[in-house]
Amino acid sequence: VGRPRDRRRDDAIIAATLRALADSGFTGLSMESVASRAGVGKATVYRRWSTKEALVTDAIATLAAVERTVSTTGDGDGVDGVDPEPVRECLLATLAALREHNERTLAGRIMPRLLAERESHPDLFESYRNRVIAPARDRIADVLRQGIASGELRADLDVELATDVLIGPIAYPDHRSPTDGVGCIDGVVDTVLRGIGQAP
Amino acid sequence: VGRPRDRRRDDAIIAATLRALADSGFTGLSMESVASRAGVGKATVYRRWSTKEALVTDAIATLAAVERTVSTTGDGDGVDGVDPEPVRECLLATLAALREHNERTLAGRIMPRLLAERESHPDLFESYRNRVIAPARDRIADVLRQGIASGELRADLDVELATDVLIGPIAYPDHRSPTDGVGCIDGVVDTVLRGIGQAP
Amino acid sequence: VGRPRDRRRDDAIIAATLRALADSGFTGLSMESVASRAGVGKATVYRRWSTKEALVTDAIATLAAVERTVSTTGDGDGVDGVDPEPVRECLLATLAALREHNERTLAGRIMPRLLAERESHPDLFESYRNRVIAPARDRIADVLRQGIASGELRADLDVELATDVLIGPIAYPDHRSPTDGVGCIDGVVDTVLRGIGQAP
Amino acid sequence: VGRPRDRRRDDAIIAATLRALADSGFTGLSMESVASRAGVGKATVYRRWSTKEALVTDAIATLAAVERTVSTTGDGDGVDGVDPEPVRECLLATLAALREHNERTLAGRIMPRLLAERESHPDLFESYRNRVIAPARDRIADVLRQGIASGELRADLDVELATDVLIGPIAYPDHRSPTDGVGCIDGVVDTVLRGIGQAP
DNA sequence: ACATAATCGAGACGGTACGTCCCGTCTTGTG
DNA sequence: CACAAGACGGGACGTACCGTCTCGATTATGT
Numbered sequence: 001v002g003r004p005r006d007r008r009r010d011d012a013i014i015a016a017t018l019r020a021l022a023d024s025g026f027t028g029l030s031m032e033s034v035a036s037r038a039g040v041g042k043a044t045v046y047r048r049w050s051t052k053e054a055l056v057t058d059a060i061a062t063l064a065a066v067e068r069t070v071s072t073t074g075d076g077d078g079v080d081g082v083d084p085e086p087v088r089e090c091l092l093a094t095l096a097a098l099r100e101h102n103e104r105t106l107a108g109r110i111m112p113r114l115l116a117e118r119e120s121h122p123d124l125f126e127s128y129r130n131r132v133i134a135p136a137r138d139r140i141a142d143v144l145r146q147g148i149a150s151g152e153l154r155a156d157l158d159v160e161l162a163t164d165v166l167i168g169p170i171a172y173p174d175h176r177s178p179t180d181g182v183g184c185i186d187g188v189v190d191t192v193l194r195g196i197g198q199a200p
Numbered sequence: 201v202g203r204p205r206d207r208r209r210d211d212a213i214i215a216a217t218l219r220a221l222a223d224s225g226f227t228g229l230s231m232e233s234v235a236s237r238a239g240v241g242k243a244t245v246y247r248r249w250s251t252k253e254a255l256v257t258d259a260i261a262t263l264a265a266v267e268r269t270v271s272t273t274g275d276g277d278g279v280d281g282v283d284p285e286p287v288r289e290c291l292l293a294t295l296a297a298l299r300e301h302n303e304r305t306l307a308g309r310i311m312p313r314l315l316a317e318r319e320s321h322p323d324l325f326e327s328y329r330n331r332v333i334a335p336a337r338d339r340i341a342d343v344l345r346q347g348i349a350s351g352e353l354r355a356d357l358d359v360e361l362a363t364d365v366l367i368g369p370i371a372y373p374d375h376r377s378p379t380d381g382v383g384c385i386d387g388v389v390d391t392v393l394r395g396i397g398q399a400p
Numbered sequence: 401v402g403r404p405r406d407r408r409r410d411d412a413i414i415a416a417t418l419r420a421l422a423d424s425g426f427t428g429l430s431m432e433s434v435a436s437r438a439g440v441g442k443a444t445v446y447r448r449w450s451t452k453e454a455l456v457t458d459a460i461a462t463l464a465a466v467e468r469t470v471s472t473t474g475d476g477d478g479v480d481g482v483d484p485e486p487v488r489e490c491l492l493a494t495l496a497a498l499r500e501h502n503e504r505t506l507a508g509r510i511m512p513r514l515l516a517e518r519e520s521h522p523d524l525f526e527s528y529r530n531r532v533i534a535p536a537r538d539r540i541a542d543v544l545r546q547g548i549a550s551g552e553l554r555a556d557l558d559v560e561l562a563t564d565v566l567i568g569p570i571a572y573p574d575h576r577s578p579t580d581g582v583g584c585i586d587g588v589v590d591t592v593l594r595g596i597g598q599a600p
Numbered sequence: 601v602g603r604p605r606d607r608r609r610d611d612a613i614i615a616a617t618l619r620a621l622a623d624s625g626f627t628g629l630s631m632e633s634v635a636s637r638a639g640v641g642k643a644t645v646y647r648r649w650s651t652k653e654a655l656v657t658d659a660i661a662t663l664a665a666v667e668r669t670v671s672t673t674g675d676g677d678g679v680d681g682v683d684p685e686p687v688r689e690c691l692l693a694t695l696a697a698l699r700e701h702n703e704r705t706l707a708g709r710i711m712p713r714l715l716a717e718r719e720s721h722p723d724l725f726e727s728y729r730n731r732v733i734a735p736a737r738d739r740i741a742d743v744l745r746q747g748i749a750s751g752e753l754r755a756d757l758d759v760e761l762a763t764d765v766l767i768g769p770i771a772y773p774d775h776r777s778p779t780d781g782v783g784c785i786d787g788v789v790d791t792v793l794r795g796i797g798q799a800p
Numbered sequence: 801a802c803a804t805a806a807t808c809g810a811g812a813c814g815g816t817a818c819g820t821c822c823c824g825t826c827t828t829g830t831g
Numbered sequence: 832c833a834c835a836a837g838a839c840g841g842g843a844c845g846t847a848c849c850g851t852c853t854c855g856a857t858t859a860t861g862t
Contacts, residue, residue: 005806005808006808040808041810044807
């Protein structure tokens with residue numbers, strides 16, 4: 001009995017939390033700013049999440065993982081062999097999707113915040129890793145495993161290591177000088193595919 | 201005329217600033233905490249740096265770049281052929297030195313802080329990039345160029361791209377799951393050297 | 401709309417202000433000490449009075465004037481003549497009431513503070529004069545005018561001057577040596593009544 | 601041995617102390633402001649007076665008492681009777697001299713400061729009383745005693761009480777409304793001389 | 801219909817952190 | 832040594848912000 005809670009407030013608060021997290025990080029985030037951004041009274045926030053940790057944890061849990069690229073799903077057998085370089089194309093498509101997802105959603109801006117506060121709040125980054133990073137790495141690893149199966153990639157390939165070197169320039173685009181930078185996906189893929197060593 | 205300033209205070213304040221920056225980031229850093237960490241009155245800090253920006257900028261400027269590894273300097277011709285794989289060894293040594301420098305000094309803990317606040321304070325991250333990141337990338341690029349000259353590496357290698365894929369797992373070790381993790385330098389170098397594609 | 405202000409805080413703040421004013425004067429008074437004395441947060445004080453001047457001005461305005469002595473009111477005609485020396489008795493009662501009021505309330509301790517800072521803050525002293533001093537002088541002047549009307553006092557008496565000489569030892573009891581001092585009301589009244597000159 | 605102290609600094613410091621005392625009172629006075637007003641380094645002040653109390657005490661001790669009025673000295677017998685009202689004239693001259701001295705020197709501005717802080721620093725006010733107030737009262741009392749001796753004043757006069765009522769309007773001129781005010785010495789003297797009561 | 805009870809926005813409230821300012825102590829170089 | 836200039840640590844105060852609380856208004860629900 002009594003006035004029921006308005007479910008739309010939940011969504012507004014979560015969205016406001018993600019925006020505040022992207023703008024200020026966990027420490028800089030305050031329940032007051034979340035309430036203000038959501039156009040909601042402070043009591044309405046505290047009635048649902050009693051602590052900042054609980055609120056942010058739930059907000060991170062809603063971060064959608066990158067959607068599975070259509071081209072990687074479906075086949076994998078390559079019985080017809082219509083595509084001469086399916087692995088290279090799949091990698092390019094997957095990495096481009098990751099980059100686009102990173103730049104479009106708040107996840108790309110939230111990650112460095114959580115990474116910076118990993119020492120003081122390791123659980124938050126861990127939650128982010130499971131929700132966003134792990135699925136993204138899985139997309140790449142899937143392509144790599146597919147390539148191994150099809151014989152295009154080395155059989156002794158360490159998938160995790162290869163994922164590391166492929167995802168690095170995507171996940172941390174700020175590492176290079178800003179003048180260079182964008183649109184290097186093709187170069188990264190080719191560099192890693194062929195290797196930098198002189199062919200024997 | 202008057203009592204001269206004590207130069208030791210400058211050093212103590214800069215050191216305290218770096219520690220505070222590593223612990224709290226730029227926004228979370230307060231002049232009061234710096235003074236307290238340095239065992240110094242607040243007026244002593246403000247007498248030298250009137251704003252937080254000026255103090256942090258100067259502090260970042262003192263961050264020592266990683267020292268040039270001895271093995272990369274010296275020779276490079278390899279005329280006698282005593283070293284069968286000089287490029288691989290040089291890369292391993294350089295990357296290990298970078299990782300060690302990252303973990304030992306505060307630079308490794310300061311970087312994610314500055315990266316997280318790059319949107320609001322791009323100049324600070326830019327300063328850090330020039331002071332720490334650029335020299336570190338130069339170490340790797342030097343080795344790569346040396347390898348190209350000696351014929352061990354492809355002549356058409358894009359040095360910047362190769363640096364990206366090599367430095368990624370070192371600069372951002374937290375990207376992988378913590379259970380995996382450490383000591384993958386050999387794997388990264390070998391993966392990039394040989395390439396992941398099936399040898400033709 | 402919103403939570404309404406608690407009126408009891410106003411009273412507590414005003415009372416604390418008067419105490420602080422008596423203890424430290426206007427310059428020495430700080431909003432922080434007022435808040436502390438009132439058992440109130442600083443924001444609660446600033447929400448009501450944005451400046452120290454406004455707060456102290458309002459506090460002084462609440463200083464109650466000395467209440468009108470009962471014996472001076474009421475009659476004045478003296479038709480029955482039952483009281484052979486009504487003016488002397490009335491003066492004694494009035495001056496005693498003033499002294500008692502001065503010593504009991506904070507007004508007596510606040511006055512020298514405001515007087516000392518009259519140069520820098522003349523408005524505060526002026527407010528005090530209107531609230532406390534003027535009513536007190538009026539009590540005496542009333543008695544004097546009544547005495548003139550009844551024929552007990554000189555018709556050509558300058559009421560203001562007579563008030564001056566009568567109120568002086570009451571308002572500034574510290575002027576005399578502390579060893580002498582107290583309880584001289586009778587002497588003052590008789591001295592002023594009879595004059596110090598040899599009767600003609 | 602060594603450089604001797606400059607005696608002129610002592611005078612400058614004392615003068616600066618009195619000015620600071622008049623402007624800010626004892627609590628508001630700081631050694632720094634004294635040194636600044638005196639055009640002297642802080643160490644020069646502390647070399648001579650180690651505490652603020654010692655400095656202010658010495659400064660008050662230098663406050664000159666009001667000089668004895670010429671008309672009160674000299675004769676006093678009045679055997680020839682050339683002066684029909686010597687007491688009235690002497691009182692007027694003495695009170696005028698006191699008022700002039702009060703307004704001209706810093707003593708008049710220092711007194712309310714010390715009076716306001718009498719509770720916290722009774723010794724300072726006591727020192728001031730002995731140095732300034734007591735001599736001033738003595739000037740009046742001398743005239744009164746002379747008048748008693750000459751028969752012009754009542755033989756049973758309480759000199760202290762009469763001094764109280766006479767000096768009040770001079771010592772505390774701010775008690776009256778500022779619109780009235782100045783030049784009331786004649787009125788005060790006549791009022792006290794003749795008394796306010798109807799002549800019998 | 802309508803009383804009930806919980807939700808909701810607004811804002812008061814106490815507490816805390818921080819930058820500014822000021823003071824007394826000290827440490828220089830100069831006379 | 833005296834003297835000024837000024838560095839130094841410490842502390843007080845006003846500002847701003849946050850989490851908790853209290854209010855009046857609103858809104859479904861159950862009788």
